[in-house]
Amino acid sequence: QVQLTESGGGLVQAGDSLRLSCSFSGGTFSAYTMGWFRQAPGENRRFVAGIDETNSLTIYGASVEGRFIISRDNSKNMAYLQMNSLKPDDAAVYYCAATKSWRLVKVQSKYETWGLGTQVTVST
Secondary structure: OOEEEEEOOEEEEOOOOEEEEEEEEOOOHHHOEEEEEEEOOOOOOEEEEEEOOOOOOEEEOOOOOOOEEEEEEOOOOEEEEEEOOOOHHHOEEEEEEEEOOHHHOOOHHHOOEEOOOEEEEEEO
């Protein structure tokens, strides 16, 4: 059974950087596309970034394009989200998720497994 565990969240100031990590276990990591999503209070969960299983393709939500970088290390069963130039609007609970469908990487319902999330807070 695939399990995902996020880490690396915390409280930072606007303009700072933060790197989130997602640990994968219970399956073949290299078979999965990985996605990051976030949910702010009172809002729906939204797509942030995705990376295909071969570490060749990435895609980003419009609000983070150019500031966030998604990556993965298949030898370590880890996915990462490097977040730069953080803004107060980036504050949310961040979730990593696994899917076998790169074509539908932005579609939450296509993800098989989700982590419990890690909180990111950005102060002004």
